[in-house]
Structure formats: C-alpha cells, structure tokens
Amino acid sequence: MLDVAPRVRKYEILPSLQPPGIPAVAPLPTGESEDTRRIAERFGEAVLAAGLHHGQQVVYIKPEQLVALAEFAKTDPHLRYETLIDVSAVDRSELPVSDHRFHTVYQLRSYSRKQHLMIVCPLEDGDEPTAPSLTGVYSGANWPEREVWDLMGIRFAGHPDPRRILMPENWPNHPLQKQVPLGGEEVPFTLTWEDPEFESLGKQILEAKSAPPKLPPGMSLENMIINLGPHHPSTHGVLRLVVELDGETVVNVDADLGYLHSGFEKTGENKRYKDFVYYTDRMDYLTAMSNNLGYCLAVEKLLGVEIPPRAQVLRVIMAELQRIASHLFWLSTHVLDVSGTGMSLLMYATRERERILDLFEMVCGARLTVGYMRIGGVSRDIPPAFLPHLEEFLKIMPEQIDDYERMLTHGPLWSERLIGIGKITREEALDMGLTGPMLRGSGVDWDLRRDAPYSGYENYDFKVPVANEGDCYARYLVRMEEMRQSLRIIRQAVDNLPDGPYRAEDRKITPPPRAELDISMEALIHHFKLMTEGFHVPPGMAYQGIESSKGELGFFIYSDGSARPYRLHVRGPSFNNLYAISKMSKGHMLSDVITNIGSIDIVLGEVDR
C-alpha cells in the first residue's frame, strides 16, 4: 500500500536556485497580555509559554491541563471564551526538533470581550499520539477533532464519536502527516513517449478497498433509514445525510462528508505562498473573493507587509460584492429547496448575481474562480468602465431586494415553512462554534468586520443585523439585511476610493510592473526570483479569520521560514456550521431537513476541502 517514497519536486533541486530555505521553528511568544498573565498565574508549571505572537495571544499548555484550561477559559468571569472556533494540528517531523512531534492548536474566541486566544498543546511522542478531547467543554470540537484524527492521525481521548470524517474508514494513512506523499502521480516532464515515467501515468498509487456501509451510531434498523445524497438535488453538492425516519418524522441525522475532499491543505503545504491564492478560489467557489482575502491577510500578517489604501478599499468592494453574490445564490437555492423549480425567485436572484459576476469579469477576466487578490494587494487595478457599472448595480439592487422580500417575507407560505424550523438557541450556537448568519440568527451580536476589523473595515459605517429566534426564518432575515448593509459598505467604499498603487511596492513580495523589466536589471532579478523561488515568509504562526458570507473563514499558517507554508489549515465556516444539522433536524419532518440544509448555506467544496 504505502511503498511509495516521498517524491521530491524537480525544480527544487535545479542547481541554479538557492535551497528553498532552512526550516525553522516558530518563535515562542513574547511579552504578555492580561489574559495570558491570568492563565499563566492560574496554571503555573503547566503553561510552557504564554504571551503575544504577531499580536495574537498564544498559550502553550501541557496536554494534562488542556481540558482544565479550556474549562477555565470558558467559565472564568474575566476570560469568558465562549466558543471554540477551530482545532488543527501541526506535524513537526520535518522541523529541526526531536521531541513533541505533534502539536494541536486551538482557536478560542470570546465574543463578549472581543478577544482571541490561541492554545498550542505539544503532545507526548508515542505510537499513538493522543490529545484530550475538548468535546466535554465545547461540543463544537466534535467535528474538528474528528478531522484532525482523520487527517493527522491524532487520537482524542474521550471523544464521543471517534470515526474518520473526510477520508474513507479504511484509508491506509493520515494524509497530512509529513511522511505521506502528495498522492496521485507526477506529470512527467518529458516529450518522448519512450520515457519510462509514462508507464506509471494514471496509475493510482494507493489501493482503495471498498468497505461495506456501516450504520451510523445511534440509529436502529427498526425505522426507515434513507440516504439523502450523495446525489440528491437538495444537498448542494455531494453531501450524504443518513436520515432515520419514523413515518415522515426525523429521528436521527448523520452527515457523511468527504465526497469532495480534495486535500487543499496538503496541496497548500506543497505550493509556494503566492501560488496557493488560486486554490482558495476552489474551496468555497461561491465566495472566491473572500477566500482570496482571508488567505492573503493571513500571509500578510506573518510578513508584516503594509497594504496601500487603494488596494484595501478595492478588496473591501470585491469582498462585499462577493457576499451579495453568495447570499443571492443562497437565496435562490434555498427557495428552490423549499418550494420547487416552479418558483420564480430562483431566476430573479440569479439574474442579479449575474451582474456581479459581470463586474468580476471586468476586473479580472474570471467570473467564478477569480483569483483576483494577491499577497500585498490585488492583481490589477479596476478598469475605467467598472465604476459606472457598479453605480448602476448599486442603483437597482435595493429595489430588487425589496422585491424578493415582497415575494417571500410578506408571503404566507414562505414564513409558514421557515418559522420555528431548525431552532438553535444562543447557548447552543456558542457551544457548537457556529459563525456568521447562523450565529447572528441566534442572537449573538458579532461580526468580525466590526469587532475585529481587517482590511480597513473600521472605516465604514454599517449595522450588523441580529435576530433572536434562531430559526430558519431568523437566518433568512439576517441574510437579507446583510445584503443591504453590504450595499451600504460598497457605496461608502466607492465614494472614498483613494488613488495610489493597487499593491504593495515591496519588490520582495510583489512582482515589478512589466514596463520596469525592460529598463531595470534589478527589477528583472526580483521578477525572476519571485517567479521561480517565491518569497520567504519569516518563521511564525498566524491565524486570520474573516467574515465570509457563510461565517468565519479562518486560515492558520505555520511558517518555517521557507517559501512554502509548513502547515496550512483552513477553517471552513460551512464545515463547522453543518455540524448543527443533526441538532436542527431531529423531531422535524423530512422536508425540514432540506430547509435546514439550505438555511445553513453550505458549499461542499469548503466542507470537504
């Protein structure tokens, strides 16, 4: 099965290039903040290090004290970290260290205090690296921990449902471990068909055995078990829901993920920083701009590069347009799910989304997978025709949203189908680590754009819609209002669009303009270096979350000082939000499962990554 040695890319060993950088360990945090001091005082010896790192609060804790620390952070009145945003892990086997091969990394968030805390837990080495499970403290740790077990091979002691989640149950390895090869076959760099490399072309390197399906835990064959998906019109891709039905009432739901797992994280660890931007487009393909932005911000955090104001405003315009486009697509598919193909709103919303895609085409030539943003700015300036078209869009869009609302919000049947369905209370939402409209629909007044501003969002005046009910209807209202607020942001951004460069002038990061290449030797060298080797990012680790249309999209990057990320983890909002489907659907009808899927607003490209 696993007889393939790790492959080494050929361009790396070309003699004309420098070695791709000496691996280094991320430096320990320095200084301290109120929270880290409090934790250090409380846990004493168990805290290995605590302080600030790239402006982030980081605590290194021994595994024995991890659960206690999480409980302390959650319950202590001065800390109040209500929610666990993300769980990830780093395999340090290729770093120049000899102990603690695995680190698990937790992102905690305090909504009430607007604080973020990163907990790093170095695990003891052994045959089976084991970390204590945080599911007892934050139930939202369930799926992320399963993901870490699946991809990194770290067991979680006390986890209630320790199955693999993305890969098949019988997959022979844990793909994110460093000794696992990239997978698939290399494309031979030759033009002669006699080359022996062609013999292995197209051959699968890992043997995948089929496994008989297992009944998910907690289900019994006494009731009807029905497979919703993976090929079902309403699962928004290849999601498989195993639904246990008593008549038409849902007894149990279990989500089976991974049909679209494409290993973005592993790919990212084998790409240069600047090359991964285009991959992020393909994760949540409905919010490509936001994905670009999130990734670029995370890398820029490590680089410490200054982004020119024009680029920041352009990024905001694009991200907000993308939010509207994504919400429009959500609306049309949600309506389609709830009401059937006859319903006209599907076409109306798609019609308006088309205008946004046209605008994207204008700025970057692509409509869906845009790849517009670059580390250090954006790829090109907007064309002169962009702003007039945007103005036109800003003029017609509010009326269109009013039209949708007249059709749905004020129609009896729509509210009848949505009110009271998929209820999530405020506490549950915090506990499950939901983000975005799922969180705001449950009465938590939180928006990263306002509460942890990035990319200059603090300069805009907008409201964050919040609804208390926590049902599908509340989330629907929140999203509808978000579209209006996004229009407001775009309006302000267009009015205050500054002149100036559209990307950072740092030649170590952004390539020089084409004209400069003809006259400047130095520019040519920079260009050559960037295009072949890429830029090096100083060692360190950073987590950057942005408010994507579906929730908090987070990128965790562990840099070893080379031109490629040592560890790249993506926190997909759809993945964490989809965890709620079981809770939302139990006791409702089969139709409500469909409504709930639509209300969560998932994109399987991001759930499975």
Add this chain to the structure above:
Amino acid sequence: MNWSDALIQLQYDLGAPQELSWLVEGVTYFIGAFILANAALILALLLIWITRKVISRIQDRIGPNRVGPYGLFQTVADALKLLSKEDITPASADKISYLLAPVLSVVGVLMALAVIPFGPALIGADLNVAVLYLVALGSLGIMAALMAGWGSNNKYALLAGFRVVAQLLSYEIPMVLAMLAPVLLVGSMSMQRISEAQALYLGPINLGIGWLIFLLPGAFLIYLIAALAEAEQTPFDLLEAESELIAGFHIEYSGMKFAMFFLAQFLNSFFLGAIAVVLFLGGWQGPFAAQIPLLGPIYFLAKTFLVYVVIQWIKGTFPRVRIDQMMQFAWKVLVPLALALITAQMIIMKLPLPIWLNYLLLLAANLAVVVAVLNILGSYFEREQVRSKRAFAPRSLIGTMQPVQSSSGD
C-alpha cells in the same frame, strides 16, 4: 343533433344494415373515443408548452424557442427523446404494479374526457351521474400513484406513495363537497344539464352569463384549492417534491413510462380546470353561444385554458407547503368550511322564500366562506408584518454584549 346520432345516421346512409345496430353504435363510439383520446394527447403537448412558456415568462426567461415556431415542437422533440430512451425496470420491482401504474394513471385521466361537455352537442356520453363518475375516476389516479410508489421498491417512491394517499384522500373530501354545491342547486349530476342551467335569459335571448361562480364563489374557491392539491400542483406538489423526494413516486420510471405519468399529470390539471369551468364558470355558455353553436367549444376551451394558466401562475409564485401543514389545512379549514357551506345551502334552499331572496342568502353564505378562507390565509400575513420587522432592530441586542475592556491582543 348530437354528434353520435349524426355519425350513426351517416353509417346507415352509407348502407349499413339496420339489424347490425349494435355494431354501428360500437363503431361510432370507437371513433368518438379514438378522436377524443388522441386529441387529449395532442392537447397534452400543447399544455406542456403553455406551462413552459408561462413559467419562463414569469421567471424572466424566454422558454423554448428553438424547435418549431415559438418552440411549439419542443415537447414533440422531448416525447421522441423519451420514446427512444431505454426502458428500465428495476430488478427488485413488483413487476405487476410497477408496469400497470403508468397505464392506469393515463387511463384514469382519459376516461374523464367522456363526460366533459365541450359544446351544446359535443359530449362523449351525457351520463346522469357524471359528477359521481368523475369523483370515482379521481381514485384511479391515487391507485396508480400508490402502485408506482410501492412497486418501484424505492424508499423515496414509497414515501411519495404515503403522501399520495394522505394528500389526495384528504383533499378529495372538500373537493367533492364543493362539487356538491352546484349539483344541489341545479338538481342534476349531468354535466350537460349543469352547463345548460348556467344560461341567463333576458326575455327570449340567452346571454349565457348565468355562471354559478356569481352565486357560489365560496364553493368555487374551495374547489380550486382542493383541485390544486388533486392535480399535484404547487403549493401542494409534495408528491414529487423534487427537492425532497427527488421525483416522488415516478423516480424509478424512465422512457415512455415516465412520459405517461407526465402526461397524466398535465392532463389531470387541465381536466380539473375543465370541471371547474363546467360547474362554476358556465361551461360552454357565453354571449351568443346559443345562437352560434361553434362559439360553445371556443368559449369552453378559452375558459379552461385560462384556469390552466392561473394554476401555472400559482406554480411560479408560491413555495411548497409541508405535509403536516397541508393536512391541517385540509382537515381543519377546508372540510369544516365546505360542510358548513353545504349545510347552509341545503337549509337555504328549503326555506319558503321568494327565489331571489334564496339566491341572495346563498350568495351571502358563500361570501362568508370566502371571507373566512381569506382571513385564515391573511392571519398569517398579518403575523408576518410584525415578524418581518424583527431583524431590522438589532439595537435591542446592544448591551447584552459588553464592550472591549482592554486593547491587548488582537
């Protein structure tokens, strides 16, 4: 003269012997049934085209416009494609019910044609229990869908089969009760008699606008809602609910067998519209229909197509209801109202009052039902107005969260 009499006479004129009258009649009815059944199939092609065009216009699209003028032959092309498709029978299907179901569904619908009066002399068979006959035929459709759902051996199809029985049986009751209103008033179950009764004489001239909808709007409304459910149209199209049950009971059918279900569904909504036209909208009656007989079928088809377009309009505008909401609406709203309406009508008709006062009371009772139905729908609407405001007042939540205390961290 009736068309069948004319055909029989023609055969005798051509030299058919008098002693073979049974054969002559048989040939006559065969010709009539053949023409009607084939006309229905062609009609279905037209109906599907209308649906596509109407829905696409509502949805801001153009709709089929490539095959033939205005895309008229698109459906023909689709039918040809379906004919050429592989005819799959699942290995584990219950063969008899699986194969019988599509035939049964089409037969049930086509048989309804026999009693529809297209004009003063254009009716297949003027049964004196025509309304009862139509109701009985409705159950054939239920059987077909249930057989398809059970016979396919597919869980989705089975779920749809459950829904079929629940939905169609529940809505048959208010529909039959609503159909009873014109029957009681006219005093006959014959479709032709009911059509004729909807004349309006101004002296000797028949204006043809004595439609029962002016007298029985409540019964019409109940009938229309129930007919939407019976025709499996939005907002009651849970049987096929493509977003939930993928295609419902015909999920396992392909090729021509699928086309037959498709056909039956479109014809069914057309005929339920036709019944509405006969019972409430005057049938073939209209200005000068009595003087120019050719106008009769034109009026009839025009009205029926209008009802059909309205059904499609609803389809383009409304979401689908959930199964429990649908059942609640049938049993808690429509059935009591229809029962009350029929009871009131019977009492009013027995009252020893002048006929105009009787009619006035009847109208009042019907209007009360209309108001009740609209009120029940409207109460949702009002609640909605309140609810729609709730997301736009996020200020109410400010204060539940505390402001930032320190500038440390991120």
